[in-house]
Amino acid sequence: MKNLKKGIAALLAVLMCVALFACGGKTTPSASPSETPSESPSPSASAPVEPAKNYKVGIIQIVEHPSLDEVRTSFIAELAAKGFVDGQNITIDYKNGQGDMTNLNTIAQGFANDKYDIIVAIATPSAQAAQAATSEIPIVFSAVTDPVDAGLIDSLEKPGANITGTSDWISAVDIIKLANDLTPGFKTIGTIYNSGEANSVSTVNDLKAYAAENGLTIVEQPITNTSELQQAAQTLSNKCDIVFIPTDNAVASAMPIAAEVFNAAKIPLYVGADSMVTDGGFASYGVNYTNLGKETAAMVVDVLGGKAPAELPARAIPVTDIYINSVTAAILGVTIPEEILNNAKIVGE
Numbered sequence: 001m002k003n004l005k006k007g008i009a010a011l012l013a014v015l016m017c018v019a020l021f022a023c024g025g026k027t028t029p030s031a032s033p034s035e036t037p038s039e040s041p042s043p044s045a046s047a048p049v050e051p052a053k054n055y056k057v058g059i060i061q062i063v064e065h066p067s068l069d070e071v072r073t074s075f076i077a078e079l080a081a082k083g084f085v086d087g088q089n090i091t092i093d094y095k096n097g098q099g100d101m102t103n104l105n106t107i108a109q110g111f112a113n114d115k116y117d118i119i120v121a122i123a124t125p126s127a128q129a130a131q132a133a134t135s136e137i138p139i140v141f142s143a144v145t146d147p148v149d150a151g152l153i154d155s156l157e158k159p160g161a162n163i164t165g166t167s168d169w170i171s172a173v174d175i176i177k178l179a180n181d182l183t184p185g186f187k188t189i190g191t192i193y194n195s196g197e198a199n200s201v202s203t204v205n206d207l208k209a210y211a212a213e214n215g216l217t218i219v220e221q222p223i224t225n226t227s228e229l230q231q232a233a234q235t236l237s238n239k240c241d242i243v244f245i246p247t248d249n250a251v252a253s254a255m256p257i258a259a260e261v262f263n264a265a266k267i268p269l270y271v272g273a274d275s276m277v278t279d280g281g282f283a284s285y286g287v288n289y290t291n292l293g294k295e296t297a298a299m300v301v302d303v304l305g306g307k308a309p310a311e312l313p314a315r316a317i318p319v320t321d322i323y324i325n326s327v328t329a330a331i332l333g334v335t336i337p338e339e340i341l342n343n344a345k346i347v348g349e
C-alpha cells in the first residue's frame with residue numbers, strides 16, 4: 001500500500017489540530033449521551049481533556065511479545081499523561097488472546113456484551129475479532145500493518161465505520177534494499193509467516209511483487225501457529241540465501257527459536273521489527289512502537305471526546321530507524337558499512 005506512506009505527514013498535521021480542538025470539548029462518547037457532564041471545561045489549547053466519567057476501556061491483544069507489549073505499556077502511560085488514569089477515572093481491562101483466534105473472539109464478544117465504552121485492539125487479528133464482535137462500540141486499533149487490506153477500514157482518510165487506529169506498515173522493499181547493502185549477492189529469499197495473519201500476507205505480497213520484478217526467488221514456509229516455527233525454520237535453512245520475516249505475531253512470540261536456527265546456519269535473517277532484532281534477528285528497518293502507542297492514546301482520547309471513528313483518519317506512523325544486531329553480525333561475519341552504521345540503532349552490545 002504505497003498511499004499509506006504518502007498521507008502520513010498531511011494526516012499528522014490535520015490530526016494535531018483536531019487533537020487541540022478536542023482538548024477544549026466535551027468528553028462524552030457518542031455511545032453514552034445520557035452521561036453528558038454538567039459542567040463544560042473552559043476551552044484552552046493546553047488544557048488536558050477533563051475525564052468526565054469512568055470509562056471502561058477494553059484492551060485486546062493477540063499474544064504477548066515484546067513489540068506488542070511495548071505498544072500497550074506506552075499506550076497506557078500516555079493515556080495517564082493525558083489525564084485518563086486506570087483505577088482513578090477510567091477502568092482498563094487488558095486481555096491477551098494467547099495467540100488463538102477463538103480466544104480473541106470470546107474476549108471481544110465479552111467486551112461488547114458488557115458494553116465497554118471503547119475497545120483498543122492491538123495487532124491485526126485482535127482488531128478483526130473486535131470488528132466481528134461489534135459495529136457500535138468504538139474500536140481503536142494499534143500496530144495494524146495494513147488496515148485496508150485487512151478489511152478494517154475503507155481508507156486511512158475516511159475509515160467509514162466504528163473503527164480507526166494506527167498502522168505500523170513497513171516496506172518489505174526497503175528491507176530487501178537494506179539486505180542488498182549489508183549482504184549482497186543473494187538470489188533466493190526465504191520467508192516464514194502465519195498464513196492466517198492478514199498483516200503478514202500483505203507484507204509478503206509486497207515482497208513477492210518486488211522479487212518478481214527483480215529476478216529474485218521467494219521460498220515460502222507458511223505456518224499456522226508458533227509450534228510449527230522450529231521445523232519451518234529448519235526446512236527453510238537449506239533452501240535460501242537470506243530470510244525475511246514480516247511483523248508476524250506467531251513468529252515474534254517465539255522469535256529466539258527462529259534466530260537460533262538461522263544464525264547457526266549463518267543465514268542473514270531480516271525482520272520487520274526492532275524487537276525481532278533484539279531477539280537475535282540480524283537487521284530491520286522499522287517503526288518506533290513506543291511512539292505508536294502514544295499515537296494510539298491520542299486517538300483514543302479523541303474518540304472518548306466524542307469523535308466518530310468513521311470520520312477520524314487512521315494514522316500510519318513513519319518507518320524511522322534501521323536496527324542491527326551486532327552479535328548476530330559477528331556470527332554471520334558481516335562488517336557493517338560505515339554509512340549504515342552511522343544511521344543505525346545497534347542492539348545486542
Ligand code: TRP
Binds near residue numbers: 125145146168249272
Ligand atoms: N503489525 C502486526 C499486526 O498487524 C503487529 C506487530 C507489531 C508485530 N509489531 C510487531 C508483529 C512485531 C510481530 C513483530 O498484527
